Amino acid sequence: MSDEGKPAVEMVDIQIDGKWHKVPKGTRMIEACRQAGVEVPHYCYHPKLTSPGNCRMCLVEMGMPARPRPGEDPPQPDEDGHLPISWMPRPVIACANTVAPNMGIRTESDLTHACRQGVMELLLINHPLDCPICDQAGECSLQEFSVEHGNGGSRFREQKVKKPKNVDIGPRIRLDDERCIMCSRCIRFTDEIADDPVLGFTDRGSHTTLTVHPGQQLANNYSLNTVDICPVGALTSNDFRFQMRVWFLKETESLCTSCGRGCNVTIGSREDKVFRMTPRENNDVNSAWMCDQGRLNFHYLASDLRLTDPLIRVDGKHEAATWAEAIRVSSEALGRCQPNEIALIASGRMTNEELFMARRLASVMKTEFVDIVPRNGEADDYLVAADKNPNTTGAKLILGIDEPGKALEEIRKGIAQGRIKALVVLQENLIDDAGFTAEELGKLDFVLHTYPLANPTADAADVVLPGAAFSEKRGSMINVTGRLQRLNRATDGPGQTLETWEIVRDLIQALGGGNGIYLVEDVFKQLAAEVSEFEGLSLSKIGSLGIPLVETGETVPLLAREQERIAKGIIVG
Amino acid sequence: MAIVVKRPKLKWWEQLYLPGIIKGLGITLRHFFKSVGGSGSVTMQYPEEKWNDHLPEHYRGAPALVTDEQDRERCVSCQLCEFICPPRAITIIPEEIPSDDQWAKVEKRPKKFEIDMIRCIYCGLCEEVCPEQAIYLRKDYSITGLTRGEMVHDKEKLYEIGGKRVGLVNKWNELK
Amino acid sequence: MDWTFLVISVVKIIGLVFLTILPMVAYSVWAERRVSAAIQDRVGPNRVGFAGLLQPMADGLKFILKEDLTPGHVRKFYYWLAPALTMVPALLTCAVLPFGSRMFGEKMVIADLDVGPLFVFAIASLSVYGIVLAGWASNSKYPFFGGVRSTSQMISYEISLGLSIVPLLMIFGTLNLGEIVQYQAKNGWTLLPLWGEGLSLQGMLLAIPMLISFVIFTTSVFAETNRLPFDLPECETELVAGYHTEYSSMKFALFFLGEYAAMIIGSGLAVTLFLGGWSLPFGWLAPDSTTAEVPWWHGLIHIGVFFAKVIAFILFFIWVRWSLPRFRYDQLMRLGWVFFFEIAVANVVLTAVIMMFFK
Secondary structure (H helix, E strand, C coil): CCCCCCCCCCEEEEEECCEEEEEECCCEHHHHHHHCCCCCCCCCCCCCCCCCCCCCCCEEEEEEECCCCCCCCCCCCCCCCCCCEEECCCCEECCCCECCCCEEEECCCHHHHHHHHHHHHHHHHCCCCCHHHCCCCCCCHHHHHHHHHCCCCCCCCCCCCCCCCCEECCCCEEECHHHCCCCCHHHHHHHHHCCCCCEEEECCHHHCEEEECCCCCCCCCCCCHHHHHCCCCCEEECCCCCCCCHHHCEEEEEECCCCCCCCEEEEEEECCEEEEEEECCECCCCECCCCHHHHCCCHHHHCCCECCCCEEEECCEEEECCHHHHHHHHHHHHHCCCCCCEEEEECCCCCHHHHHHHHHHHHHHCCCCEEECCCECCCCCCCCCCECCCCHHHHHHHHCCCCCCHHHHHHHHHHHHCCCCEEEEECCCHHHHCCCCHHHHHHCCEEEEEECECCHHHHHCCEEEEECCHHHCCEEEECCCCEEEEECCCCCCCCCCECHHHHHHHHHHHCCCCCCCCCHHHHHHHHHHHCHHHCCCCHHHHCCCCEECCCCCCCCHHHHHHHHHHHHCCCCC | CCCCCCCCCCCHHHHCCHHHHHHHHHHHHHHHHHHHCCCCCCCCCCCCCCCHHHCCCCCCCCEEECECCCCCECCCCCCHHHHHCCCCCEEEEEEECCCCCCCHHHCEEEEEEEEECCCCCCCCHHHHHCCCCCEEECCCCCCCCCCCHHHEECHHHHHHHHCECCCCCCCCCCCC | CCHHHHHHHHHHHHHHHHHHHHHHHHHHHHHHHHHHHHHCCCCCCCCCCHHHCCHHHHHHHHHHHCCCCCCCCCCHHHHHHHHHHHHHHHHHHHHHCCCCCEECCEECCCCCCCCHHHHHHHHHCCHHHHHHHHHHHCCCHHHHHHHHHHHHHHHHHHHHHHHHHHHHHHHHCCCCHHHHHHHHHHHCECCECCCHHHHCHHHHHHHHHHHHHHHHHHHHHHHHCCCCCCCHHHCHHHHCCHHHCCCCHHHHHHHHHHHHHHHHHHHHHHHHHHCCCCCCHHHCCCCCCCCCCCCHHHHHHHHHHHHHHHHHHHHHHHHHHCCCCCCCHHHHHHHHHHHHHHHHHHHHHHHHHHHHHCC
């Protein structure tokens, strides 16, 4: 968010742990501390949600300039203009209070330490000792703060309160009430963000229990975000449950490719297997959330249907071949065709680099028939975009397509008339997703197909090449709002899988086009040189949060509401 | 500043070294005759004689999984041993215990638990780190096999070596 | 040259070299391992045959069956030549060793040369070529260091080795080893002059320079055979295995056996020069002269006595090896050039003085 056009915010001087800082007026104390590089431990506070202040973990000491007694001289400022601070005897919560001029905050005093120790002791009274089986272990705030601020032992001698465990509260979520520390983040999320207020507390005191409304389920498309924001292991994902301990996961910053939103994600993988995707905060794309549908759309990466070797059809049957062989067969078949006898169908799921290589291929093959398969669906009022292709914007820019899918009809017509003799299908399943039939494809002399999975189009193709899926490649994509963002490689593809740009590069080379391309950075360099929108950019300049590239007029409903709430001061944002 | 080692001042006969050499030869000769006489050698004739009965209580042999008094497998597959294992000998795939199982309340158990005994260095960190007292280094020390596959101990083999171990903390058994 | 002489020589060569020295080499390896084990309170090889007595066979079989690897970076011709050059001189020197008095009228020595010790030194000094060539041809740093060290060490100690026996030759007045032994049989061993001429004042006094000669000679033999405490050419702690690092299989075995063969020959020479060779103490069963007839069983006893002495000396070699630590290289050179060389020269003068003034 740029600050241009906004009225200048008044800055105030505050003292944090003895040092003076300038922060905008109205900042929450906890945020001011964060800006000063001091983390105040907290459970219930979340910048995207309202602050009820119920966990009491963020208690800090606060002080203000003393008001003079009647008849006393007002206190004199020191040479820097700061007034002496008189500290309050009781602590305050840092998450719900805002800073004031000349305020003092102590985060590391004896009092705050004692407060944290006390809060931790009370939170742990009824907490079960099942860290060995708890999925949150390793990324659990309770564990972390217990080590940092808690007591080594327990003074509790009574029976722990028993609560429901392993409760099924929704199709994707499991609840363990004994682990819950009543921070209410999940309740606030379902109420404020997902507009599906099905969660709530029942009973009182140490018997307080998080529960789902009778007869209802936490089943909305954003439910798994509650697992992310749960500071403990009370809410766990059925999908990730007991799959892998989080400390084994390698975290790779990447994108969700299930729709045009391009939500920023962190891919958690171990030994070339993706175990989970979690949203990564990007206030221009997905705030801190993502939909369940996109989040769980990675299981096909480890599917049995994955293609692992290049296949060449010999006498009606596909046989495994080497890359060199497959490329040679393909280039020979394609080289026999005259200009405009070949059609190239690329995909809106390909990265900009791959699309650029496809464009090169089209010019080497001298064909005008180039298109992608459009994929439109329902948008919701939060994050899900109607365009289910993650990179339609990029395909339009790079391939010069105005209306995706328009040329497909022409290509089909050409195939029917026999004008088009060969088809190159990159990362698309024509039969299932574009209405092509196996008979149509059978009419062609040669069909080259790259795809991560076995599919009906592959059955009809002459050469099938294993193309990498989204977690197996580096590259960039442009989302529906025109933001250029970067994918990173989290895993290696199975078998001999190659990234599509590598396949196309080899094909271009075999067809006689020079390249000098060895790295995906080289592709981007040439892309930046040939497509004006990318001028002056490189993969590294995109950064982890992406940069706005083109104007599409699209807005994100969820972000609009978030802005509203920030403006009202309900949340920090 | 270099450290100056003060060398002892030797007498003239010591400088000849001959007395020293003869003294040394005397020592080795004494050991020679002691060994030949049959009382000196401390060697253990390995395949016939084994350590089995003489192993100290703290001996670290092959790591193995143990069950408790009620034959519950103690391991809940928290994977801490897999994490701590310096040579990465341990591989665990966890699974959820089905709800109709007697120990369903424990929720989690290892589906696969393998220790590659070619990699294992018998350091005992797995035993040290285990929060469930489920893995112990037993006294089995001559782990051999003809193939690499044989040297990978699977769950069954690990429980076979480990056996039952009683008198440990049983936090799960007391749960409702 | 007549046929009888040839046949007898061949019999002697086969009998001594192939039937005696080579098995002794094999069993001195076994003895080395067993004795070192005993010294270190261990057991040693005791599995193959009774008390491990077949261990040398097993070792030999293993050496033959092992892959004979010639690394790509070596100079092939010299690399192959070097092991032979180590083994052959060691065995050649035994030609002049009198291993018995006489049997059936034949002198128990392969070649009754009148320049015995000189021949031994001449041939033994060739074995340095084996080591130098091995070190150089291996074309690798540790063997190279080993070769260089070996050269300087062997050249240095050859001088004191040669000088140490000059006093002996002055006393005996001959270079024929058979006559030297005969002299000792009649007039007391060099180190034990307790009968015959040895009982004279001169004989008793000469025992002092003889003892000095013996110490220098023995030490130098240790150095010449590259055995501890002088095994710097192959010291494991610094040079991996020194000059034979790049060798394997039988080629390595040749180096290994060469060292033990040299040890046996060195022992034989020491026994011949200082401990009366084949003779029994106090003139027992000693023939009157080198040409006198002796009963065949006397000859047999003399052969037995000679080898008993040699074996005892080999055990002394082993005992020393497992008792003393290795020298530092500068200490080794200092000992050779600054002490032994001077002492040996002084010893010659001392002997001459005694021979001159105490007739």
